[in-house]
Amino acid sequence: MAGYEVTQTRRLTRWKQKFRSFLGPWGVFFQGFIEHPVMVGSIIPSSGYTIRKMLAPVDWERCQLFVEYGPGVGTFCRPVLDQLRRDGTLLVIDTNKLFIDYLNRTITDSRFIAVHGSAEDVEAIIRAHGHEHADYILSGLPFSTLPEGLGPRIAAATERAIRPGGAFLTYQFSKAAHNLTAQHFDRVDSGFELLNILPCRLAWGWKDAE
Secondary structure, eight states, X not given: OHHHHHHHHHHHHHHHXXXXXXXXXXXXXXXXXXXXXXXXXXSSOOOHHHHHHHHTTOOGGGOSEEEEEOOTTTTTHHHHHHHXXXXXXXXXXXSOHHHHHHHHHHOOOTXXXXXXXXXXXXXXXXXXXXXXXXXXXXXXXXXXXXXXXXXXXXHHHHHHHEEEEEEEEEEESSSHHHHHHHHHSSEEEEEEESSSSSOEEEEEEEOOOO
């Protein structure tokens, strides 16, 4: 019986690998959503319209460290790296090892760092990689479905982690991320992107310069 179970497990693993290979990043994204639906904001990656609008306010000349929570299969990673200065760093954090392993295999840019961990620990993660603060932090985490208390802790840690003059960028289907951002940041700009599946709410929480 044990041998049968091992055989079935191996078959399932091979099927998952073939499925991911066939669909490419979409297959990895879909599997990540199926395995951890509470931690993945959508079953479909964000549209190019959402990416451009979300990143438009970033001052790339002053961006030394850009952090992303929940990068998935890297939908935002490549656009960020395309605009990030040559001596900058993109640090992404995800609790799903499937996504982290995929990103480490597919992104070879020396400015890119992928960490398997929780956004709640962003301050320690930033320090562990030689930085005091982030310039911008981007999040597509589904704050409305996160375990109780985790969203507020992430928002508070994010505010502490961002330098004065920096910003917390969020995109989500509900207003949960916007509302949490408003509790911790000095000013919040709001936006909406209709050309996304599903249409999503955008927010930029700004930390006033000292």
